[in-house]
Amino acid sequence: MASEKKNKLAFLSMPAPASYVAGLGRGASGFTTRSDIGPAREGPSAEAIAEAQTRRGEEIEADPEQFQDPDNETGLFAGTTYEQDDEEADRIYDAVDDAMDSRRRARREEREKAEMEQLRSERPKIQQQFADLKRGLSAVTDSEWESIPEVGNLTRRKRRKEERSFAVPDSVLVGDRGRGEYENALDSRQQQDGGFETPAESGEMTNFVEIGQARDKILSLKLDQVSNTSAASSGTSTSVDPRGYLTSLNSVVIKSDAEIGDIKRARMLFDSLVKSNPKHSPGWIAAACLEEHAGRMVAARKIIKAGCEQCPKSEDVWLEAARLHTNEDAKVILANAVQHVGQSVKIWLGAADLEGDDSAKRRVLRKALEHIPNSVRLWKETVNLEPSRDDARILLARAVEVIPQSVELWLALARLEAPEQAQKVLNKAQAAVPTSHETWIAAGRLIEQEAVRDTKLTVDERNAKFNIVDGIIARAVRTLRSKGVLLTRDQWLKEAERCEKEGSPRTCEAIVKSTISMEIDEEDRLDTWVSDAKSAEVRGMVSTARAILAYALKTFPDRKSLWMRAADLEEAHGTRENYVAILERAVDHCPQAEDLWLRGAKEKWMSGDVPGARNVLEKAFKANPESEKIWLAAIKIEAENGEIAVARQLLSRARDVADTQRIWMKSAVFERQHGNIPRALETISTALQKFPKFDKLYMIQGQIHQSSKAYPAARASFAAGVKACPKRPTLWILASRLEEADGKSIKARALLEKARLVNPSTDVLWAESVGVEQRSGGEAQAKAMLARALQDCPSSGLLWSMAIWAEPRPTRKSRSTDALKKCQNSTESSAIIICTIARLFWAERKVEKARQWFGRAVDKDRKDDSDVSRDIGDSWGWWMKFERQHGTDVCSFSEHLRAFGRMLIRLFLQEHRQQVVDMCAAADPHHGPVWQSVAKDLKNAGKSTKEILELVADALV
Template identity: 75%
Template sequence: MPAPASYVAGLGRGASGFTTRSDIGPAREGPSAEVIAEAQAKRGEEAEVDPDQFQDPDNEYGLFAGTTYEQDDEEADKIYDSVDQAMDARRRARREAQEQLELAKHRAERPKIQQQFADLKRGLSAVTDDEWENIPEVGNLTRKKRRRDERTFAVPDSIIVGDRSKNEYENSLDTRQQENGGFETPADSGTLTNFVEMGQARDRILSLKLDQISNTTTASSGTSTSVDPKGYLTSLDSVIIKSDAEIGDIKRARMLFDSLVKSNPKHGPGWIAAACLEEHAGRMVAARKLIKAGCEQCPKSEDVWLEAARLHNNEDAKIILANAVQHIGQSVKIWMTASDLEHDVKAKKRVLRKALEHIPNSVRLWKETVNLESSITDARVLLSRAVEVIPLSVELWLALARLETPEKAKAVLNKARKAVPTSHEIWIAAGRLLEQQADVVPEGAPPKTEEERNKALEVVDKTIEAGVRELRRHQVLLTREQWLKEAERCEAEGSPRTCEAIVKATVAMDIEEEDRLDTWVGDVESAESRGRVGTARAVLAYALKVFPDKKDMWRRAADLEKAHGTRESLDAILSTAVVYCPQSETLWLMAAKEKWLAGDVPAAREVLERAFVANPESEQIWLAAVKLEAENGELGVARELLVRARTVADTERIWMKSAVFERQQGQIEMALETVSTALVKFPKFAKLYMIQGQIHQSQKNYAAARASFAAGYKACPKETTLWILASRLEEADGKSIKARALLEKARLVNPASDVLWAEAVSVEERSGGAVQAKAMLARGLQDCPASGVLWSMAIWAEARPMRKARSVDALKKSKYDPVILCTVARLFWAERKIEKARQWFERAVTTDPDLGDSWAWWLKFERQHGTEEHREIVRSRCVTAEPHHSPIWQSVAKDVGNRGKSIKEILEIVADTLQ
């Protein structure tokens, strides 16, 4: 019997209805969900439950996610967590023991390679040096680099002969050469072509044609042309040959501009563009015709008239501009262009005066008219009329004041001030005028005294102050920065007192009281960087009036005068500074030093005596007095001062200077006694141990010197210089091994000390171990990757082709250390790149002017490649910088034989010493 309509075979096993290709008719859809559920119910099967049917539509994560988490819920969670932890702890010991057992079993089955060879490595401890050296080298056992057998083949003789003939050249002339120098060239017809005769004929025809059209009159025709036969071919180079694309572009642009001027004939820029296009195309007639039409269509367009004047020659341009002023007589540009077209000064004046009749309020026209006047009287008359017509023009008032006499200029400026009360330029001009009058002496009168001149200059200050008040009253609020710019401009134009008056009146404007000092210091640095010393000096003077007890400000003022002022101004600053800051030792010492450098030794002594009164226990002042007396040959007085200083100011540095003084005078026993006494008082002062050890070493008493240095680095283990001196002592005694051991010990006490690493490398180099020195240098760079000294040694240790690349790495790693900058300069010097070397030496000494070796290298370079002027610049700048550090500089400067020598002399000695 047939199956029911809803029957699907295998429906109980999850099958669904489908139709195969063999079925006839359209494919039937499978039964619906309701039919399937009904059939499953008849068979007694349970329908599948959809897991999402009970899901809360407002909560897609969980049924209870929206509920409130209360305190009892939290307490329940804590109880469950504690139960979980207790259950886990009960089984933890057993679990961990099982894991350890499995791990041990795994390692026993699969041990590491390191563990497999552990017994063999322990056996290496018994290998002797001879056995170690006799271990054979391991060859290359891999197949990757094995050389393949080279296979050779016999080359045929034909290839060898062909290659030989391929590179041969014919070195014999053609037998068919003719007597006239030509060669025979066979053609299809069998004729011969002589290229020499063809070239001669071409030149002959060209010369005949040029002769025919030359500027000579022939007897037959009687006509003449303007063709230059000599410049004819040259002029052909200037002919612009346009391509088809350019011609097409010009045609399209012409059509567009033609449409533009026809659709909007009153648009001036369209006519100008169309005329420029024709000019570019080389059609000047069409361009002039277009611009003429533009002038007719746009008679009020200034640009169209100016373009028309440009496209025509000079005479036609004058006519065009004459027509232009009929339509737009108020155009200043047209009148100025018309004036420029005139070559005669009278004609220019006539045009400008006619322009002033039409435009009397144009400042530009008045200025051009005045500039054309050669007589001051005529210019003054013109400017008088100009300020009547344009009373608000500050420029014209100031020009008139400059042309008047001082008395009349005052009246002019007063009128200007009333006419333009908001102009600060008028007040500044008044101040500058008063400053000029202060220096003017009437004929027959005696010269002004300093007091009279200062009294006259005080009027400048009052005038500027009144000007600032008046401007504020008229709501003209210039900022402090604008006033300072005006002050700098006055200084640049030669009015220093006006500059100072502006600074006094405005430098304190708009500043909070607690920010005044920092702001003024910034103003000083900014002005000095721009070369405006007068402005910087005025700001400092005002700041010192407000803060007279600031030592740093006095020091900055003294440095400014030392760099840009005179010796008298520096003395005046320092004399005032020590009055306001009597406890500042630096200011006293600067004052005494300047007196000494000026050659006034008694005045220097007087300054130091006053300094003793103000600072009786000052170590620096005592030592300065000792140095002053010792440098001037008063050795007894210097020794007495040192004795008094040790009593009054009992400091370690005074004891050290006492020992150095005795050593310099040759009193070795006295020096040793002084050092011994000082070491009892100051056992932690490293320089005393250095002096004692160096004295013993100079006497060849190595045992005593060794004991001194040993006591020193035990008492002061952080002093690297002591370790280095002890190492050099052992090296001088022929014990390089002990020197290395001392430096190793020093590096343990002072880790990351590039000086100690550099000394260790030098020890290896001096002992002849280049390989050991390079290895030591590599270790040092690992420990001190930013050390300029070590990187410099690394650069010079490389081969010459590699030094440049090494220097680039050094600059990056050391962050442009001055030692590296000097090294790079020396590299450029070696490559004979003179200007680059000079620039890098400049960078080195600018980065750190205290390094004396950099100055010495620069001087040595200038000796070889520079002029005497270059060398003198280096010497003077080095004297100003007063360097004190660098290895070779210190060794030369502290040498007993160089006692009393100036910085310039020490610089020359160091330059001679450098290699």
């Protein structure tokens, strides 16, 4: 009970809640007295507020309750009760409003979105304008960020300089006051003759020399004031040499805060390293190099000195100490080093390098040999310093006694001895070092050099000497194999190439003969040897390649491919005599090889030996009586040398003996070239009965009729040709050009359309169609036709070249890039595109780039056997045209030079043109639209490749 009473009293003493109202549960209501809110007074009335607003000119706000219903002052619906039906009605109305709004919302949002996009496209934000650039910043590296320069004044406006005010002296003001005044009296300074004395005659002209001297004097005084400063307080003066001071500034290394911090951290690390492991010599060297880099040479020398004390057996520490000190101090340091590491070759060589003259160096090295007599390097350095050959030979004789296992010393001694004595030295070397192949190779080279130097030897005696070389190398291989020295085949080939480089081709050949068949399976010999010869030729080792092919031909004498490769090697790198000799040997072993016979005859003919060429072809006829190539070669030789009757007889015999379609075609061409048109047409008619599917016969027949303006006959010939040979695009093109020449462009288009149906995806037909449209004046139709052509033939270089030139100048580069990507898998198309790019560079006057790309177009540096691009004559013609005209800029500049300079420039250009002519003659191209039209023109029959090149360069537009 006592506890309950105590709790009740505690409750009553607690403060009441903030919202508590006494008697609220029994119906009482709360009230607020004035004492609860504090003292207050009543505010101004509504009338007083309205009167004040009227005086200030403010608009009086209307009372919102003045329009209230007088019967219901609180609202029209204030007395009603909001029931459940009302709530349901409100929900229905809200749903209806939402449904109506949803219908218009989609259109409204779409309209607002379109308006916003239009606004953004017309007035984009700065963030959108640089969005692509900001995405590209993700690839920027830290180093590139750091290398961005500081932004300077990019406004290109001159910044306003600070205006300075100076006190104007009185003399300026006085002089300025009388500037606008006029003199109204004559000058009193008159001469006796009545004239006036001018300033020029009285010596009062402005002397600019004196003004300049005065300016220099004032400047020197100012410099003296800066350079010579006196300290009055201490009574001493310091002189500053401006030149010396600027020179010393060049040697000052300015380091950034980051570098200084790195140096401090590295210094702490190296300090800890040398303290924890004082016998670790690289730590001392690194610490000294750090101080050297920091520019503290005294500290670096101190550290390296401590390193020498801690690591006296390390030669690197002593050498580093010598490097950090002056020459005299370094000698003392290395002298101390010899006391600790007397067997170090580097220490002795370093001490010798410190000496100034050769005698002192020899003295140091001889002292070194007393301590280290078995050092090959010391002996070699000592021998190299000997002034005379005899002293060097004596030293080497002593060296091989001390170090008999050194092959280098034996070989050096053999080179210094006479030939007879050198052979003895090499014999001793072979006995001392029986496992060395170098001594055997040196012996073979010695015999070869003797045979070459001795001019009194006959050919047989010289060959006998060479046979001795072969025997020495063969015995070397056997001896080394018996001693267990197994050099690989590749190692022997490298030794052969080394002998060739050093001028011993016969020893190289002997090595190849003795080792080329090692480690090869019998069935793989031919392919391996051909591959080895090709690799050696690519590296420039012609003698090695020749020796490999000679051995292969001795093993496989009936292989035509080997003889062709050997002939190619001799033609490219050998003499004419060797080339002819290899061809004569080739036809003896392979009499059925027509190409070898023809190459021999051509070489005779090109050298001017026409009877020799005829003799070769006579032998070829005996071995190959029905060879079409040999018959045609014989006919060409006779025709080119003016023997028309003999050539006609040979053609008649060839038609009887060989009777091939090409011989009949050449017979018709021969008669046409020599003006016998009826006989040419008769020959073609006979040939068409024998070979009705040979398209070139129809071409020649149609061209003969077209040249004589017999268009119906020519049309009939071409019609028969396209009917018999519908897959020959050239026939369709000639038929189209015939119609175009007859003024029937519509029929020409129809023929080409039909040709494209018969020969789909043929670029030459598409190109001809584009040309027809261009020649008829329809540029728009030509562009449309070209677009269709590229869709049908996307990798045609001919069409892409036309497309590039059809583009405006700014877009040609991008078009050429696309063309290169599309045509990269076709050698011919790629060559055409490369030539087009070269022409683009030419048009932009980029001469060197154009020349490089023309070289690429003709595969100037090609390493494989593909000659497709070299056979395109139009590329050679464009290059020749470029070399004719590219010197325009140089010549315009040469107008300001002397005659000698102009002569040199003309010689330079002539050299480039001659180089192109020679390369084209070597390539002997046969294809290209312009090249074929020029080469097959009757007026150009019998002309050489060089002459055709000049004509093609003139015809190209």
